Each structure stands twice: as C-alpha cells, then as structure tokens.
Amino acid sequence: MKTKRYITATSALVAGAALVLSGCSGGGGGEGGGGSTGGGEQTDSGGKITVWVDPPRVPAAEAFQEAHPEIEIDVVQIDGTVGGKTVKQAFANFDSAGSGWPDAIFFPSNDDIAWATNSTSNYAADLTDLLPEVIEGYDPAVLSFCDIDGRIRCLRNDAAPDVFWYNKAFFDENGYQLPTTWEEYGELAVQIAQEHPGKISGFLGDAYAVNRYLQGSGCPTNERVSESEARIDLSDPACVRATELLTQMYDAGALSTQGIFDGDAAGTGVNLVMSPGAVWWGNYLFRDTWKIPAGQMTAVAPLAWEGESEPTTGNEGGGLWGVSSHIKGKQLENALTFATFVATDPAWQVELSTGLPGYGPVQDAWLDNMAAEAYFADIPTTQEAFKAAASAVSPYSYMLYDTGSVWTETVSPALIGGSSVEEAITAFGEELVNQAKSVGYTVTE
C-alpha cells in the first residue's frame, strides 16, 4: 500500500537522522546519560562568586553584600518550594554539563543534601577541614544532618528541634496539667477535645508531621544504612506506638488534617492548645502567621515516651548551607567566607533570621532578642527548652526519596477521604518503600 510506503520513508528519515547524530556525538551519550561524576576539574574565577538562595534567605545574602563589599557576588533567588523539583533539575543539568553550579547555596529542602553529597553529583564540598572552627561552634546534634559518613558536608542555618508548645493562658484558665510524656499528651488531647470541642492539639497535613510524630517516636522512615541501602520499617514498635497515639487523638477530633503551612490554616491555628512543634513555630507561626496574641503560647522541653528516661523529639527543617566542591583558590575562599557569614554572623543570624541560630555562640544573643520581644508567656522556660531540645532529636537521615512529600500525598488525602489513621500510615509506608526503590535504594526492614 501507499500508506505503508510513506511511513517507511518517514521512519527511514528519522532513523537516518539518528545515525548521523550518533556518528557526530560519539561518546557524548555517556554524558547525556548523566554518567559524569562531579569530580572534574576545580576552577577558580579569581574571586567572583554566585550564590543561590531561596526568598527567605535573600536578606542573608544582602547582609553579606553589605558586610563584604570587597567580594564580587551574584545573588540568584531560587524557587523555595519545599519538595519542589526545580533546584534538583538545575543540578541534574549542571552535573551532566560539568559546569554552571553556584558556589554556595541554601538548599530549599533538607532532602537536597542527599543528592548533593551522593557520589554521582558530589556537589557539596567536604567542609570538615575547610571550616574546622565554624564546625567546632556547633552542637554535634545540630550538625548531625550534615554529617555524611563522618564528614561535614553542610552548615546548619537554624536549629529546628521540636519542643512542646502549649497555650498557657488556656491551660491556666481550665486548670489542665501539663503532660510530660507522649501518652499523657494523647490522653489530655482527647479530654480537651471532649470538653472544648473545636480546640485541637496538633496538625497532620504538612510534610513536617512525619518529623513531629514518627521521627519523634524514633520510627525508622529515613534510616541510611549505606549510600545505596535504606531501612524503612513501619511495623517497628516505635512506629506502632506513634500510630496508636495519633489514632487515639484523631478519633477524638483532637487533630486537624490541615497542614501548618496551608494558606487557610490560620483559622484553625488559633484553636491550637498544645502540640509538639519546632522552635520556629513561636515567631513564625504563632506570632507572624496566625497572629495569636502575646502572652499565651509558650514552650517546654520535649516529651518522653512512657518507660523511657530521656525525651525524644523530631526536627522540622532548619535549613542547610552548602559550598561547591567544584571551585578552588580565591573563589573557594570567598565562597567559604560567605558560608561562614551566613551561618555565624550576628548581622544575619541574630538581627534578621526568624529561626534559632544553629551556630552555638550566637544562640544566646538571639534568645535575648526573644526575651526583649516578650511574646511568649513564660520566657525563661521557653529559652531553656529551645537550648535543650536539640540533644533530644531522634536520628534521621535525609534521603533521595522525599519523605515529607510522600506524607502529604498519602496521609492527609486519605484522612480527608475518611480513612483511619492506621490505614493512612500504612499507605504512607507502602508508598515510601515504592519511592525508595524507584530512586534505586535497596530497602531493608
């Protein structure tokens, strides 16, 4: 048939083009396939540096420009969506092109440190020997997320351990006893939900809920066995007790399916009476976003699980700064100056940043600022809780799969759709294993 002939002719054309192409490109395909490892030549621009920051970190870069006018710097504002793909995509491009990387970056998601330190990309420079004094200033617990196989690959912008928040005004008024264990928290949440319908004791719908509850219980969702092996086991007793706790509270109507970042969460937020939550919840959520009046919210040390002597808690974010491994000389020196500045300098960390500084020596100055603002109900206890919480954080590794996104995709839709907490978390676990395998991990239980 005629038809057939045209098709043949067309496919011949395409095939011919392919042939021509493979002829010219030769071995180029290996690069196209992403095969190049990041270990190529290090370059030196002679001093000029390019830094990538998400919108909230733009003031940090601007403060740096002001403090170091002698350093030529190009500030690029990147898409800061947590779980967004654009930065990952850009780095996939740079790694295969072998050029184009920024010299320093604020990673928009903490998960980014997983690919940035992976042997294929190897973007993040090993800072262990480059900035030993800065590293010295950190509590090792705060810097644990940057510790990849014993080397420090990033600097923490802010510490973000979960403390236990509660509304002191509400508690005093109704004579409730502050819980000290997770189990008491669950029982009290149920009681409050019955006695004060509409008051809630936690949020389940945001990506950090995983950290708040599962990491807070020591549940292995993100356990890095080796570069290519992950342990995910939602049947671990630690996961089971967290699931039971959430079931108890959710069934009593004590938990919201919304997430703390939802545009319309403010309406629910003012009804929050207690919850584990990161240290930055205080200023960022309660004061600035939900506009809860001063003198109500306050924090105490994290909760312990019954039968355990030490408290355990999660960690919600607390951004990471990385430096390129592809530069040397003056350019590297300037990039390190930048990283040191944004991680440690009070001009940014104390005066501008909303989060508790990760770098120890500037924490007190920041906490003093907090006292001066007099927003929290019980300031000395809150300060104490902030400082102590970091050491209670359960081990957690950022992986190539995005645990938070899997949570938001599975748990809150399932709950909104009428499933039980147990079903939702089971679905979460299955999806997590699928994702982990899909990015290439061997998953052990």
Place this chain on the structure above:
Amino acid sequence: MSAVEMHRVVGSRRWSAGRIARVSVMLLVAAFFVIPIIGFIAMAFRNQENVAAGSDGFLGLGGMSWENAVYSWSQIVGFGPGGGGLFPRWILNSLIVSVVGGVLGLVAALPAGYALARLRFRLRKAWLFATLLAMVMPNTVLVIPLFLEVNAIGAIGQLWPVAIIMGFFPFGVYLSYVHFMTTMPPELVEAARIDGLGEVAIFLQVGLPISKQVTALVAFFSFVANWTNFFLPLALLTSSQQNKTVSIGIQELIGASPLFNATVAAGLDVKLYMPQLALATFISMLPLLVVFLTAQRFLIRGQTVGAVKG
C-alpha cells in the same frame, strides 16, 4: 445562508419557544465563559484586604481601582533579588523567543509550504506526511528528548535553543501549503518558468507577494503557541532565573505566594496575593491581545484552516 433557510428556520421575528430556548441556552453558556474572566480581570484591580474580607460586591467589581493595580505592579516588579525586576525581564525573554521563533517559523514555513504544494520531487509525500504528523502530535511528548539533545550540547539555561526549537512549526508549513495550493495555480508557476525564472525566484517573485495573509496567520499562530509554551521552557530554562520566560515565571510567582507557600512568602519583602497574581497574568496576556487584534481580520478565514490544530 440562503433566503429560504433564513425565512423558514431562523428568519422569523417571532419569539417561538424553540428560539427562546436556543437563545437562553447560548446566553447561559456565554455567562459560564465570561463571568469568570470578568471576575478575574476585576481581581487584578482589587486589593488583598477586601479580597480576604469578601467585600467589593458582585465579582468584586466594586473594589476595582487604578491605585490597587499600581500597588500590585510594584509588588510584581519588586520580586527578585537586589530590588527585583525579574518580571519585566521574563516578559522580554518571552518576547525574544516568541518573535525569533515566529520569524524562524515563517522563514521555514513559507518556502516549504510552497515547495510541498507546487514542486515535484522525490519524498514530497513523505515530507508532507511527516509534517502533518508532527502537526497533530501534542508537542510536549518531545520535550524530554529535546531536553536531552540540548543538554548534550551544553546549552541548557540559554534562550537561543528555545527560540530555534520554537521555530519548528509544522502547522505553519501546513497553512502555507494550503495557501499555495489554493491561491497559486500550477499554470502560474508554469508561466513563470516559461518566462525563464528559476524555482527559487518563482517563489520569491510570484509566490511571496501574494502571501500576505498566510504570513499573518503563521505569525499569529506561532507567536501564540510560543508565548504560551510551558513545558519546553520549564525543561530548558529552569536552571537560569534570568532567562525564564513569563509562563514559567508566573509559576515561580505562584510558588512565592503566601496563599500556597507560606514559608517562602514569609521571607519575601513583596507580597503576592491573588490580586498580584491576577495582574501578572493579565499583563502577561497583553502581548497576545495586541497580536490578536492586529491579526484579527485574517483570523476568521484562518480559523477555518486552523481546523487542524486544536
């Protein structure tokens, strides 16, 4: 429309039940299309306080003011590091790729359409077939392969590969093919040959002068397709913020809006609520509007041929 039909079917001035039903259904559907757009444009001229409070009356028409738009514009322009200015840059980038892509598309489409319509050569049908196929295929399936190609030559994040790829516009070739099939009889070509003109000269001296309309059509359709293209710039330009086009730029604005991403928005000194997003979208559509009005008189006829591109 013939006189008979006019008279019997629709010409009647009386409001029969059928006629009332038809007109009301059509008006209802029209409302379905128009009301959201009016509300959306009104949104671009409102302020966030009233939007949040739900005031401003029907569709928010009561809350429209020029001051609101001026304020919103200051927020849009203020987006970006070091005092902003990203948005105008994105508009400029869109103009560059759309215009360059459109011009390339024209330069390729007119002679190709002519050759396919009026010249005889081997593989003519194969080319025509490939063109039709490329035309009816959704263009996003090619984006990942295009990304791999541009990546292989190390030109990710640059505007020129985007413009060149946009220059490939098979629908333009088809339009021009139909044009020469219908307006340039083979006898005319034959006569020009007898006059001693070469093949290229015939196209340039006989074909081109009668191609004003098809030029407008190809330019219009290709400009619109380039301007609204999303996936291609997303794959090729994401790594360079300065070189984004406005379509993916608006995505970045959405990503920085407190409505959807409170964490990021908290650190921004500009606030991009719905009025600002609506205004940015509205402004990004203005070039299309200009092109549309310019090309309007060619479009009625073009739409008929436009049959083939949904």
Place this chain on the structure above:
Amino acid sequence: MTTTLVKEEKRTAPPPRAARRRAPHRVEARGALILLSPYILLFLVAAAIPIGYAFWISLQKAPTLVNPQSGFGGLDSFVTVISDYRFVDTFINIFTVMIVWLPLMIIGIVGLALLVHASPGRFGGAMRFIYYVPGALAGIANFVLWVYLLNPSQSPIAFLWQGAGLDNLKEVVTTENLPSILTAMLFFQGVGTWIVIVNGGLNGISDEIFEAAALDGANAWHMAWRVKLPLIRPWIGYAALMNLAYGFQLFLEPYLLRQISAGSVDAEWAPTQLGYAFAFTNRNFPAAAAMSIILLVITLAIGIVIVFRSGLFGEKEERR
C-alpha cells in the same frame, strides 16, 4: 476535510496530467530542496534528532544516583519504566479524566456549534466570539484563572464548594477531584476553538442541502439532528482524536495543581510527569527517554489515524 479553502481548490485544481508525473525535472527538485532546507534543518533539530537521540539514550544502562555505572543496557530502561509502580496508574489517571472530559467536550462542541450555526447574524457571531475568548487564555493564564475559581475563600462560585462541604483550597484540590477539575479546566480552555472550527465546517457545507431540507419541511430541530449532524460527523471524529492525543500530554495542569495543593496531589499523576520525575528526581535519563518513546509511539499511532482518516492527507493529495 472540508474547508472553504479546499473548496476553492476544487475549482482551481487542474486536470491530472499523467505525462507530468513521470520525470520531475532535476531543476525543480533542486529548487524544492533549497526552498525546503530551512524547514528540513529545523525538522532535524527539533524533531528527528531528538527522537533518534532519545531512542539511543533509552538503550543505555541507567546510571542512577545510587549506582553510577553506565553502558549499553538494551531494553532495561523500558522494563524500568513499565514496571515502575506508578506507570499503570498514570495512564489510568488520564483515562479517568478523558472518560468524563471527551464526551462532554464532544457534546459541547457539537451542541454549541449547531446552536451558533442556527443563529446567523450578529447574535451568533458575538456568541461564537465569546466562546472563543477563553481559548486565548491558554496554559498558565487559564491555570491562574482556575486557581481563582477553585479557592473557596474568594471564588465567585464559592457557593458550589461550600455546598459540597469543601471549605478550603486543599479540600477542593485533591487527587480524587482532579478528574473533575481538569475536565472543567480543559473544557473551558478548549471548547471555543473547536466550536469555531466545526462552525467553519458547517459554513462550508453547500447551502443547497439546507434549502432542500427546508423545502422538505424540516424544522430547526430536524435540520440540526438529521441534516447537519451527519454532515459534520467526520469533524466530530477528528475532534475526538485530536483531544485524545492531547490527553496523553497533559502536564502543566496537574503539575501546577500539585504546587497549590500543599503537596497533597500526587507528584507523578500524569505520564509526562512521570517522565519528568525520571529525568530530574531519579536522574535516570535512559528511563526518561524510554518514557518519552512510549508516549511518542502512542501519540504517533493516534496521529497516523488522524492524518489518514480525517482526509488531511488522502483526499487532497488524490486530487492534486
């Protein structure tokens, strides 16, 4: 495909001359080559080479982040793609949209085109223009418009959402509601252009047919149902196929809906998104290429059906 232009062509087309077909002049062929060359170049750069290259890459072994070895991998990448736990789901997802959207689209196109055709004069023209306007708001603009419509806190149709018990954006934009939302978005954006096209087709039909029917006593209803509808049947099939092919390339809408839903909509909902994730999340370019090839084959098949069945190619070429 009947268009006014094609009709003209019928009149102007010369009688076929067998003698001419035998030996095309070398000069003519060379002229054609010169005239076609810019187009051929673009065709190679923007279609043929990337397709060939993608095919070649898809045969490489995937150097993933976890295992950075590469080399020749045969069809491994295709196995990776097809056995991915999301692969089948992404196709089911777009089918759930198409099963609602396609029939609605066809009914809308045909119904409205017939109504417009039954309303000559200014009213019909104005309506046709209004239906066309949303089509100009393509892509991201249509999306932002729908963000405005979908948000219960500021939408003019908020009563619909509240009536269904949905109080915030996150409850409206869920994976379950995605088929309905996408249907609404795509209908809003796409139907107008097709009304104009089908209406153009109706205008292209000879008046004598309608006159004859009118003389036979057909009323407006009969005219539409018995006379016009059968005449535009080829257009309906064409519209259905074009929209079917369009469905396989959905990207922008689900991609951005995820962004505004605080992550509760699946990240890899449509096949194109899965390909995107292979490329940029997993950095598995061979798998991304394989996914593209699979989509390419599907749309190519639909495309071939369109090109031959719609008469785009055949009829006109026969007459030439």
